[in-house]
Amino acid sequence: MLETVQVIKDSFPYLLEGAGVTAIAVVGAMLFGFVIGIQIAVAQVYGAAWLRRAVGLYVWFFRGVPILVLLFLFYFGLFSFLGINLSALASVVLVLGMTSGAYQSQIYRGAIQSLPTGQLKAARALGMSDSRAILSIILPQALRLSLPGFSNEYSILLKDSALAFVLGTSEIMARTHFVASRTYQHLPLYLMAALLYYLLTWLGVKGLRYLEEKVRIPGYSYHQG
């Protein structure tokens, strides 16, 4: 029992550092996923038929293959096959980001499609080009509507990031595993890691809820139903 307390105490700062790495992976992946997701969503709603089919294929692939398989495929396979030399952390950010992009695109697409069609017409009637109208009129509305989905996506990504340890990234999970295999205090250590993730989920969701409040405009319902 005493030994357990000691191990927890000693390893806590080490695990907390891991939380920093986890945060980098998650935030990086979210932003990368955002960039991909927006473009896919716009392409799926406004794009030509061939483009819609192409991005549809992308979404189908990344939504249908497990993260673990994607991590192995890109880190050990495709990246080196293409001659790109990336650190494990960078690979994690890219793979999680590409996957998240596929999921995020569906959030944005739903939001864009839920806007009244008159919006685009009105913007065109004012002399805006389509891309200007999408950037200035459609997306600012759609993104506000997407925030609850975005917050959900955050908590999914956070949990998925725990898989990065299979590539040896030194985030929470990898460090916990490392300490546990040395001290044989598996149960308390993994429970502590679980607690860390739980807190990170809670913090992130709170933060995004705060953001929602800040960008709120009367008449937009953020919480469906």
Add this chain to the structure above:
Amino acid sequence: MEADFILQELMPALNRGLLKTLLLILPSASIGLCVGVLVGTARVYGHPLLKKLGDGYAGLFRGTPLVIQLFVLYFGLPNLGIYLEPYNAAVLGFILCTGAYQSEYVRGALLSIRRGQLLATQALGFSTLQAMIWIMVPQALRRALPGCGNEIIYLIKYSSLAYIITFIELTGEGKILATRYFRFTEVFLAIGFYYLVMVTLADFGLKKLEKRLYIPGFGKG
């Protein structure tokens, strides 16, 4: 050589793994759904204490990564003198995790059913249990079907985590093969293809089911 590798090595290994993966998914998905229905119903109509318990369970398992849950079951429980076989630990972890998510969909669906219907069952002399079984849960399941179906698809993909706790299924077999022959791209593309087929088939089946169970008034949204 190339065809030899695919036919002699890759396919047999992946098919063997696929079988193991199915052995993981089928019980986990079906039992997990039952857990979700029971817990979801308890979270809406149960005794206040039961509600709290259900909320706590769902919050805990939805708020932490599945891989940690599996590690707690497989590496952590031995600290308490409880030893689980890799397969049992994996299935138990999947059931607990997927059940938590399913309970959330069931709960949301139950809450969306107009309360008047419960009054009507009472006025007709239904017991609470009868009302749940014949009136509330059947409607909730229809409403929750898209969410529950999605969750099953997630489970298909996350079943790949079983290999981390040494139950060698599809991903595990592939990993071994890829490392032995140092052919990561081909092997993992092939594995990805296996999962894509499973997910696409499941998606197709679920859409079919949704159509078959369609009732006016229970459409989308």
Add this chain to the structure above:
Amino acid sequence: MTSVETRPVLRVERICKKLGGKQILNEVSFELRKGELKVLIGPSGGGKSTLLQCINFLIPPDSGRIWLKDQEIHIHRKRDLYAYRQKVGMIFQDFNLFDHLNALENVAIALRKVKKMAKREALERALQELNRVGIGDKAALYPAQLSGGQKQRVSIARALAMDPEVMLLDEPTSALDPELIGEVLTVIRNLAQDGMTMILATHQIGFIRGLADEILFMQEGQIIEQGIPLDLLTAGKSSRTQSFCSKLHELSGEQEL
């Protein structure tokens, strides 16, 4: 007037109910004889719905006694409650049909699952009841495909199928578009003429006049006036009921039926 026996089918004595610290029902008593139709009227919030729901314990009364036929109702076990409720039919303002079952199944479900009737028998009986309320041809349609008037008629058939001793109807036409009210009132009139014992909360004054055996005027949780329609509704009589009804009349411009 309908045939009247002396023995009350339903007897309610000094029902009290407090909700949210407020006395909603204050010693309400009345009785219904076989084949009688009594009408509850009064301003909104007066406690009509609460009274009706206390009668079948959807809202358990704080105190008071209830008899069905000669039996005083004592709820010792849940089973007593379920058995009692089967004998008391209730019609809700907003129908409360089961949305996942078609009209026929809506009527049959309680027969099968509560009364444990065989499936074929239950469906036959259900169809019979749907025909009785004039919508046998809508048996296969789901609630989402029915009009309000049709939904309410299904809900009446659902209650009738249980062979209730008495029916409680809580503003059965209030949620309906004006042109659909008539079809539901016709069903209720037929029931009254067939000798069903009923208590009906409603604002349909014209309907009451010809049909009700007695009017109970309810306000602030008490029955403050009661009597036959002729006495209470005749113009010139200075009853609370009369002044309430003429106000309603002005507001809605209701057609006499």
